[in-house]
Amino acid sequence: MQKGKKFQCSGEMIRTFTIVALAIVFLLGGGSFPAQAGYPEKEITIIVPWAAGGGTDLIARFMADLMEKDLGKPVVVVNKPGGGGLVGFKQIAAAPPDGYTLGITTNSQILQKYSASSYQDWREMAPIALHNYDPSGFTVKAEAPWKNIKEALDWAKANPGKMRVANSGPGAIWHVAAALLGSKTGVQFTHVPYAGANPASVAVAGGHVEATSVSPAEVGTLVRGGKLRILAIAADKREPLFPDVPTLKESGIDFAFGVWRCLVGPKNTPKEVISKLEASAKKAVNDPRFKDFMTKNGFGQMYLGPAESAALMAQDEKDFEKIVPGLGLKKN
Amino acid sequence: MDSIAGLFYGLGIALQPQNIFFCFLGCFVGTLIGVLPGLGPGGALALLLPVTFALPPSTAIIMLSGIYYGAMYGGSTTSILINIPGEAASVVTCLDGYQMARKGRAGPALGMAAIASFIAGTISLFGLLFLAPPFANFALKFSSPEYVSLIFCGLILVSYLGAGSKLKAFMMGTLGLLLGTIGTDPIEGIERFSFGVPYLMDGVGLIPVIMGLFGISEILLNLEEAGFAGILTEKIKNLFPTQKDWKDSAWPIVRGTVLGFFVGVIPGGNTVISSTMSYALEKKISKHPEKFGTGVIEGVAGPESANNSGPSGSFIPLLSLGIPTNSTMALLLASLMIHGVSPGPFLISQNPEVFWSVIASMYIGNLMLLALNLPLLGLWIQVIKIPYAFFFPVIFLFCLLGSYSLGNTVFDIGVMIFFGIVGFLMKKYGYESAPLVLAFILGPMFEDHFRRSLVLSFGSFGIFFERPISAVFLVLAILLLLISIFPALKRRKERSA
Amino acid sequence: MKSRDTGSSLIFLILGLSFVAGGLRMGLGPLNAPGAGFFPAVIGGLFTLLSGTLFVRAVVAEKPDREKANFWREERSWVRVFLSLLSLVFFLAALNYLGYILTTALFILFLLKVVGKKGWTVSILIAIAASLGSYALFRMGLGVLLPRGWISL
Numbered sequence: 001m002q003k004g005k006k007f008q009c010s011g012e013m014i015r016t017f018t019i020v021a022l023a024i025v026f027l028l029g030g031g032s033f034p035a036q037a038g039y040p041e042k043e044i045t046i047i048v049p050w051a052a053g054g055g056t057d058l059i060a061r062f063m064a065d066l067m068e069k070d071l072g073k074p075v076v077v078v079n080k081p082g083g084g085g086l087v088g089f090k091q092i093a094a095a096p097p098d099g100y101t102l103g104i105t106t107n108s109q110i111l112q113k114y115s116a117s118s119y120q121d122w123r124e125m126a127p128i129a130l131h132n133y134d135p136s137g138f139t140v141k142a143e144a145p146w147k148n149i150k151e152a153l154d155w156a157k158a159n160p161g162k163m164r165v166a167n168s169g170p171g172a173i174w175h176v177a178a179a180l181l182g183s184k185t186g187v188q189f190t191h192v193p194y195a196g197a198n199p200a201s202v203a204v205a206g207g208h209v210e211a212t213s214v215s216p217a218e219v220g221t222l223v224r225g226g227k228l229r230i231l232a233i234a235a236d237k238r239e240p241l242f243p244d245v246p247t248l249k250e251s252g253i254d255f256a257f258g259v260w261r262c263l264v265g266p267k268n269t270p271k272e273v274i275s276k277l278e279a280s281a282k283k284a285v286n287d288p289r290f291k292d293f294m295t296k297n298g299f300g301q302m303y304l305g306p307a308e309s310a311a312l313m314a315q316d317e318k319d320f321e322k323i324v325p326g327l328g329l330k331k332n
Numbered sequence: 333m334d335s336i337a338g339l340f341y342g343l344g345i346a347l348q349p350q351n352i353f354f355c356f357l358g359c360f361v362g363t364l365i366g367v368l369p370g371l372g373p374g375g376a377l378a379l380l381l382p383v384t385f386a387l388p389p390s391t392a393i394i395m396l397s398g399i400y401y402g403a404m405y406g407g408s409t410t411s412i413l414i415n416i417p418g419e420a421a422s423v424v425t426c427l428d429g430y431q432m433a434r435k436g437r438a439g440p441a442l443g444m445a446a447i448a449s450f451i452a453g454t455i456s457l458f459g460l461l462f463l464a465p466p467f468a469n470f471a472l473k474f475s476s477p478e479y480v481s482l483i484f485c486g487l488i489l490v491s492y493l494g495a496g497s498k499l500k501a502f503m504m505g506t507l508g509l510l511l512g513t514i515g516t517d518p519i520e521g522i523e524r525f526s527f528g529v530p531y532l533m534d535g536v537g538l539i540p541v542i543m544g545l546f547g548i549s550e551i552l553l554n555l556e557e558a559g560f561a562g563i564l565t566e567k568i569k570n571l572f573p574t575q576k577d578w579k580d581s582a583w584p585i586v587r588g589t590v591l592g593f594f595v596g597v598i599p600g601g602n603t604v605i606s607s608t609m610s611y612a613l614e615k616k617i618s619k620h621p622e623k624f625g626t627g628v629i630e631g632v633a634g635p636e637s638a639n640n641s642g643p644s645g646s647f648i649p650l651l652s653l654g655i656p657t658n659s660t661m662a663l664l665l666a667s668l669m670i671h672g673v674s675p676g677p678f679l680i681s682q683n684p685e686v687f688w689s690v691i692a693s694m695y696i697g698n699l700m701l702l703a704l705n706l707p708l709l710g711l712w713i714q715v716i717k718i719p720y721a722f723f724f725p726v727i728f729l730f731c732l733l734g735s736y737s738l739g740n741t742v743f744d745i746g747v748m749i750f751f752g753i754v755g756f757l758m759k760k761y762g763y764e765s766a767p768l769v770l771a772f773i774l775g776p777m778f779e780d781h782f783r784r785s786l787v788l789s790f791g792s793f794g795i796f797f798e799r800p801i802s803a804v805f806l807v808l809a810i811l812l813l814l815i816s817i818f819p820a821l822k823r824r825k826e827r828s829a
Numbered sequence: 830m831k832s833r834d835t836g837s838s839l840i841f842l843i844l845g846l847s848f849v850a851g852g853l854r855m856g857l858g859p860l861n862a863p864g865a866g867f868f869p870a871v872i873g874g875l876f877t878l879l880s881g882t883l884f885v886r887a888v889v890a891e892k893p894d895r896e897k898a899n900f901w902r903e904e905r906s907w908v909r910v911f912l913s914l915l916s917l918v919f920f921l922a923a924l925n926y927l928g929y930i931l932t933t934a935l936f937i938l939f940l941l942k943v944v945g946k947k948g949w950t951v952s953i954l955i956a957i958a959a960s961l962g963s964y965a966l967f968r969m970g971l972g973v974l975l976p977r978g979w980i981s982l
Contacts, residue, residue, distance in 0.1 A: 052666075054666075057666075058666055058669070078740060080740065081534070082530065082531065082533055082534045083516070083530050083533035083534060084516075084533075086530055086533060087530050087531065087533070087534075090530055115521075116521065117522070117523045118523075118528065118530070161790070164787075164788060169521070170517075170518070170519060170520050170521030171521040190787065190790070192784060192787050192788060193518070193519055193521075193784070193787075194784070195518060195780070202472070203475060205472055206472040206473060206474070206475055207472075208475035208476070208788060209788065221665075221669075297669055499879065499882065499883055499886075500883070502879060503841065503876065503879045503880060503883065506872060506875055506876040506879060507841070507844075507876060509868075509872045510844075510845075510848050510869065510872055510873060510876060513848070513852075513868055513869045513872070517865040519865075520864065520865050522855065522865040524851075524855065524865055524866075524869065525848075525851060525869070548917075551913070552910050552913060552914070555906075555909045555910055555913055555944070556901060556906035556909065556910060557906070721941070721944075721945035721946075721947060722941070722945070722947075722955065724940070725936075725937050725940040725941055725945070725959070726937075726959060728913075728916075728917065728936075728940065729933060729936070729937065729959060729963060730963075732917070732920055733963060733967055736924070737967065742921050742924055742925060745917075745920070745921045745924075746921055749914070749917050749918065749921065752914075752917070753914065756910070760833075761833045761834070761836075761837045762833070762834070763837070775872075779868045782863075783862075783863055786861055786862055786863070787862070791859075791861035791862055792861070793861065
C-alpha cells in the first residue's frame, strides 16, 4: 500500500470485518454449538470392562442396541477386560470428553479402592444412567438340608468355618457381600474364590461347596434346572423372577447389598451431551423389550439419573471405607 | 423323544433353507476367523452376537456353532502353513504340521487335518447324542482336586513334546510356568510381577506370546536367507494324503477322538490338554518317536481329532445343564439367554427344536467344513508358493492386526514383538517353544485349582487321594512319570553293563 | 554350541533367582495354604536348579571338534532381521499417531522396498492395496476398531 494513503472505511471493508469478527466469535464462543446441535454426529463407543457374554456385557449390548435405534447413529460395544475391570475403567476415564466414548461401570470400581492394589477414582467419570441393580443371594444345592436361611446360618454358626461360600473372585463384590453377611450375623464362613460367578454356581451344584453369594441372575439357569435353591436375597423387595424367595430383611437380617451397573462418560463431558445420552438411556431402560429381557434373565431393574447416581457413588464410597478394610481383604 | 427320533426331527429343522444358509455363513466366517491369527472364536462370536438378535433361536445357535467349528478348522490351517496357531489348541499341530509343509507336504497335512477333524467331529457327535445325560452328571463331579490331577498329567506330558534335549525342554516348561505367575494371584488377588502396569494385571496375554514365539520368530529366521527361500525346503509333493498317510493316521484318529471327547466333557477341560495328550500318546506309542517334530502325519492326525471332538464333548454340559465349559460356550449360553432359551435339563422338553436342530446342524456343519476346506487345499498350496519377499510382510501385518484386535491396545503388539525376539533367540540357542507355551497355559490353571483344593479341604492334602476321580488321575500321572524315566534308566543300565 | 549353552543358562539362572526372590518377598504362606509367593518361589527354584545343571554340563563338556557354527546363517542375515524388527517397532509406535492406513502402507512399503529389495512401483502398489484391503476386511467386515490417528486416515 502506498504510504500516504489513508484507510478508507468503505462499506465493503466494514462488511468483511464484521463477517470475520462474527466468525471468530462464533468459532471461539460458540464452539459447543456444533456438538450440541448435531450430537451425535458419528458413532458412539461404549467400553465394557469385562469379557463378552457376561451379565454386564449382555445388558450393555441390549441397551446399546436400543439407544442406537433412538439416536440414529451406531452405538458399538467394545470389550476391554482386565484387572477386574480396572483396565476398562482407566480407559473410560482417559477418553476424550466429547461424548463419543462412554463406558459401563459397577460398584466394583469403588470397591477396588479398598480391596485392590490400584483403582480408578470414580470422580474422574461422569455418571449418566444407572440401569441395573442385582442383589447378592444366598444359594445352596437343591438337596441341601436347610429349608431356609435361618437354618443355614444357624448351622454355620454352630460349625464355624465349615460352611464354604463360593464367590466370583478374591476381593470381588460377591466376596465382600459374603464377608459382610458373615460379620453382620456373627457367622464365620470359609470363602472360596472362583474365577467368576459361573464356576462358583457349578461348584455348589456339584456339592463341592455349601453355598454361594452371587446374584440370582447368575444362578438363574441352574435354579430353573432344579439344581440350586436360593434361600434369600440381600434386597429390599423380592425379585419378580423368584417370587418365592424371601429377602434377608423378611428373615430378620437387616442386610441389603448388591451390584449396580451404570453408564458413564469421562469427567468433563459437556452437560448437553450428558442430557441427551441420559434421555436416550432412560428411554431404552423403560422400553418394554428391555424390561422383558431383564426380567426373563433375572436381572434387577433400577434407574437413577446422573445426579442421583453420583450421590449413590459417593455414599457407596463412604460405606465401603467404613466396612471393607475391617474385612481384611486388601493384601497389598 | 429318543435319540434317533430326535436326530431326525432335528435334521428336519436343520435342513430348512434358512438354517442351511446361516450354518454355511457361520462356517465360512468361522474359517476366515480361524485363519486370521489372533482373532479367535471368542472374538468372532462377540462381534456377531448382535447379528443373531434378529434371528430365531435355533438359527442363531446354528450359526454361532458353525463359527465355532469353522474357527477350529481354520486354526489348523495357519498352524500348518505359517507356524502360527489359529487358536491355542492348534499349537500342537504346528509341531509336525508346519514341518510337513516345509517338506512340501502341506497338502497331505492340511487334508488329513480336515479329514481327521471331520471324522472326529462325526464320531463324537454320536457320543454326544447317546451319552449326554449320564455324562452331564459326571461333569458335575469335577472339582478342583480332579483338575489338579488331570492337569498334572498334562504337565508331565508337556516335556514329551520336545524333540531335542530333555533338560532344555524341561527348562522351557518350567519357564512357561513362571511366566504364568505374572498377573493377579487367583486366590488372594495380589498383584504378582506386574510392576504396576494395568495391562499385566491379568498376566501376559497368551495370543501375543504364541504369535510372537511361533509366528514372528519363524519369519525372522526365514529372513536370514538373502534368497528368500521361504518356508519350503523341498519341492511340493502330493496334494492329498497318500495311502500310507491314511494307514498311519487311522489309529491316531480313533485315539484322538476318544481322548478329546472325554476331556471336552469335563468342565474347563480344554482342547489344549487333549491335543497335548494326543500328541504325547502318539509319540510314545509310535515305532519311530524320534521322527516326531520333523513332520510325521500322526502328529497332525491325532491332535486334530482330539481338538475337534472336544467341542462336541463340551456341548454336553452346556445343553443339558447350562454349564459352559469354556469362554466360547459361555458366549453361546449368553446368546441362548438373549433368545429366552434356558439350557438345562428342561431344554430338551421345553425347546426340543433348539436342542435337536443344534445337534443335527453340528453334523451338517462338519460336513460343510470338510466340503469347504478340501477344495481350498489347492488354493493354500498356491499361497505357499507366493515369493516369500511378498508373503512375509503380509503375514507380519496379519499378526500385528490380530494381536491389536485382542484388546485394542498396542501393548499386545509390544508383547508379540518381544516374544518374537525371544523365540528367535531361543531357536538359535537350541530351546523349544512348545513346552513353554503349553506350560504357560496349564500352569496358572494348576496353581489355581491346587490352592483352591486346599481351601476346600481346610488345609488337608488328603483331598487329592480321597476323591476317587482325582486318585485315578494321580495314579495315571505317576505311571506317565515312570514310563518317561524308565527308558533313561534302562539306557543307563545298558551303558554301565 | 557350548558357549551358547553356558551363556544362555547363566541368564536363565539369574532369571530364576529373581523369581525366587520375588516369590519370597510375597510370602510363601504355610504349606497347607500356600500364598501368592509359593509357586513363583518353588518353580523359580526348580528353574534355577535346572539352569544350573545345564550351566555345569556346558562348562564341563568337551569342546566339540567340528567348527563352531555361526550364529547367523549368512553374512548379511542380521541386516534383514534387524530392519524387520525395526519396522515392527515402527508400526507399534506410529499406529496411534498416524492411524492405521498410513502406518500400514508405510510399513509394507518399507519391508518390500528395503528388506525385500523390490522395485518402487510394485512396492507402492502392494503397500496401498494391503493397507486398504486389510482395513476393509477388518474394520468393515469384522468390525474391529482400528485407530484413526491424527491424520484421521
